[in-house]
Amino acid sequence: MLQMLQKGKGMTSLLLSSYQLLQSKFAHHILTAPSTTAILKPSSLPFLRHNRSYQIRGMTSLQGVQDPETVSYLRQSEAAEIDEILMGPLGFSVDQLMELAGLSVATAIAEVYKSSERSRVLAICGPGNNGGDGLVAARHLYHFGYKPYICYPKRTAKPLYNGLVTQLESLSVPFLSVEDLPMDLSDSFDILVDAMFGFSFHGTPRPPFDDLIRRLLNLTSPDMNASRLPAIVSVDIPSGWHVEEGDLSGDGIKPDMLVSLTAPKLCAKKFTGQHHFLGGRFIPPAIIDKFRLQLPAYPGTSMCVRIGKPPRVDISALRENYVSPELLEGQVDSDPFDQFQKWFDDALAAGLKEPNAMCLSTTGSDRKPSSRFVLLKGFNKDGFVWYTNYGSRKAHQISENPHAALLFYWDALNRQVRVEGSVEKVSEAESEHYFHSRPRGSQIGAIASDQSSVIPGQQVLHQKYKDLEAKYSAGSSIPKPKHWGGYRLKPEVFEFWQGQQSRLHDRVLLDLG
Numbered sequence: 001m002l003q004m005l006q007k008g009k010g011m012t013s014l015l016l017s018s019y020q021l022l023q024s025k026f027a028h029h030i031l032t033a034p035s036t037t038a039i040l041k042p043s044s045l046p047f048l049r050h051n052r053s054y055q056i057r058g059m060t061s062l063q064g065v066q067d068p069e070t071v072s073y074l075r076q077s078e079a080a081e082i083d084e085i086l087m088g089p090l091g092f093s094v095d096q097l098m099e100l101a102g103l104s105v106a107t108a109i110a111e112v113y114k115s116s117e118r119s120r121v122l123a124i125c126g127p128g129n130n131g132g133d134g135l136v137a138a139r140h141l142y143h144f145g146y147k148p149y150i151c152y153p154k155r156t157a158k159p160l161y162n163g164l165v166t167q168l169e170s171l172s173v174p175f176l177s178v179e180d181l182p183m184d185l186s187d188s189f190d191i192l193v194d195a196m197f198g199f200s201f202h203g204t205p206r207p208p209f210d211d212l213i214r215r216l217l218n219l220t221s222p223d224m225n226a227s228r229l230p231a232i233v234s235v236d237i238p239s240g241w242h243v244e245e246g247d248l249s250g251d252g253i254k255p256d257m258l259v260s261l262t263a264p265k266l267c268a269k270k271f272t273g274q275h276h277f278l279g280g281r282f283i284p285p286a287i288i289d290k291f292r293l294q295l296p297a298y299p300g301t302s303m304c305v306r307i308g309k310p311p312r313v314d315i316s317a318l319r320e321n322y323v324s325p326e327l328l329e330g331q332v333d334s335d336p337f338d339q340f341q342k343w344f345d346d347a348l349a350a351g352l353k354e355p356n357a358m359c360l361s362t363t364g365s366d367r368k369p370s371s372r373f374v375l376l377k378g379f380n381k382d383g384f385v386w387y388t389n390y391g392s393r394k395a396h397q398i399s400e401n402p403h404a405a406l407l408f409y410w411d412a413l414n415r416q417v418r419v420e421g422s423v424e425k426v427s428e429a430e431s432e433h434y435f436h437s438r439p440r441g442s443q444i445g446a447i448a449s450d451q452s453s454v455i456p457g458q459q460v461l462h463q464k465y466k467d468l469e470a471k472y473s474a475g476s477s478i479p480k481p482k483h484w485g486g487y488r489l490k491p492e493v494f495e496f497w498q499g500q501q502s503r504l505h506d507r508v509l510l511d512l513g
Contacts, residue, residue, distance in 0.1 A: 071278075071307055072293045073266045076243040079199045082262060082287055090284060095160050097282070098129060100303070101261045102136020104279020105235055106144060108259045108304040109137070109191065112275050113231055115145040116323060118190035122176075122230075124212055126196035126239070127154040133235050133261070134195025135164040142171050149189070150175045153208050178208045185215055189230045192216060194253060196239035199265050205240055213240050216253050233257040237265060246270030263293055264307065274311040279304045322499030324414040327506035336494035336510040337381050340417060343496070347410045359407040360386065364397035376408075377434060383490040384419060385426060387434060389451035390483045398423050404489055414499035421492040431485035436477070443478040444468045450483070 074082070086092040109121075123138040125131035131152065138148040150173060155161065169175070182188050194216065196209050205213055216239075219229055234255040241247050246267040247254075257275040260268050262283060268276065281298050288295065296305045333339040347355035356376040363369045370393065378385040384406060388395060398404065406419040435443060448465040455461060472478050492513055498506040 070294055071264060072291070072295065073264050073269060074262075074291075075266055076199055078291060079243070079262065079265060082291065085287060085290075086282075090286070092282070094129065097280075098132045098136055098160070100282050101133040101235075101280055102138075103140050104261065104277075104281070104303045105133060105137035105193070105195075105233070105259045106140035107302065108257065108275075108277040108279055109141065109146075109193075109233055110144050111277070111304060111306075112257060113191055116321070118231065119145070119147050120189045121146050121148045121191040121193060122181075122185065122189040123148060123150050123193040124196055125150060125152045126198075126209065127156045128198060128200070130195050130198030130201075130235055130237070131156070132161060132164060133198075134193050135161070135168065137193060137195070137235070138173060139164070139167055139171065142168075142173060146191075148173050151178065151181060151212070153178050153212075178212065181215070183215070184218075186219060186229050192219075192230050192232050194232060194234040194239050194255060198236050199243045201237070201239075201243075209239070213253060217251065231256045233259065235259055236261045237267060238271075241267050241270075243267055259304065260307070263291075263295060276307045277304045278307055320499070321501050322414045322505070324498050324500055324506075326500070327496065327498035327508060329508060332496060332508045332510075336491065336496075336512070337379075339496060339510075340379070340419075340494065343410070343413075343415060343417060344408075346413060347408075347415075350410070350412055352410055352412055355408075355410060357408075358384075358386075359409070360394065361405045361407070362394050362397040363401050363403075365400040370394070370397065377486070383421070383488040385430075385486050385488050387431065387484070387486040389446070389449065390425075390485060391453065392451035395487075398487065406489060416497045418495040418497070419489065419491050419493070421490045423487050423489050426486035426488050428485070432480050434486060435480040435484065440472070440478065443480075444472065446484045447478070447481050 083097075086097060087094060121138065121141055123134040125134040135150065135152070138150055141148050148168075150168060152165070152175060155165070165175075185192060196212065197205070204210075216232055219232065232253065232255040234253065234257070236259065237243055238247070238253040238255050238258065240252045244266040247270060254273065255271075256273045257277065258268060258271045258273060259277045259279050261278075261280045264276075264278060278296060281303050283293070283295065287293070296307065298305045333342065344355065354375065357373050358376050359371050360374045361369055361371040372394065374386045374388065376384055377387055402423045403421070404423050406417075408415075408417045408419075410416070435446070438446075444465060448461060448468055492511070494510040494512075496508045496510075500506055
């Protein structure tokens, strides 16, 4: 049975990024990785076992966010000396540093402003290195899916800058003169990159930059409609500010975002916008030690890190206006397994992180549902397979009610797939084969970890793992524990969901019953 569902409300199941959470004085809950559920009770009670990666509910400190009070801020002379050392004994070239700085600016912009909502970017570039950073940022933003424009009124006649211009022209990025710009920049652009002057600038801005700064100032007027204003992003220093004392007149640019480079300059303490990022992930230990710098750790492979807390948002106002190809009934393969294979291949080709992550929902005899993310480890016409501990909560629920639901969500593709059906254990031979295909550390972890069971403390789990590691250190075969194995969900219903604009999503239901 194949049918289109009425276009309905948007999806509510989201993959959340992990946080580092600090301990509070109340009872704590530990949220572990998808394969485990555990609860940490008050100190007088034991706590449930958990994986090495965990979170404690209480006061929160976002990963990749740094308290501005603990970050080092540079004087102008220090910033200049660091540049001299980088481009002297440490062997960096100015074009290397400019490339890294521009990439940092572009990634910070993409972190906050989605290209689907704010695509038109005007980079206003000065004649120095700060302007070069803006040119590089514009090139990266083009490749990130934005539509950059360049205003570069005082070009620097050097090969480095000429090359950056040539690169942008080869991408058909428009260069606009000051005369070409509209007086009201809010009509034509969604983001304005202020890359006019850096930390080495002295004095009063001269034409045409004085006029450009005034145009940016006009965008902060209380008479302007805030909902239609472009975001102003300053590179390292808001143009016209004193590098150490900030906006001396009080009438300077008030950017929405500041992307400090290498380390924040003293004027950044006066920044009052919503988004302060640090970019320039290239500072070697020699400089950190010499200047006693306190800099935040960059999360993962990111080229930027937020300083200070992210702005509070109205949760009710959070929404995504999906832009996707239509999913029509005639386009869906009549065999839902083949259709799932096509979409799964698309998710793999898109380079999504863990495209095989799926939310597994189960219900026991008490009719109380529970959900958690597990990893799909195989699928064919017989069903969808995952592996777990047979003593876990989900396993107990499946034994009481052998029916479950799976949900795949592929954010970058605006797609989700729901699968419902009956659940059975895979054969012992199948579990055995998969177990021995896993890394040895994962095999040992499966033996050490009694999911959802109570243990006296975290150290007990770690010691058990170390003991088993020593036991099997000679490279001998590790036996699969009896309490560990796979499940297979045999689908009865598939639903394919494609996000569309104005909440008019496409949903196709295939009922195998």
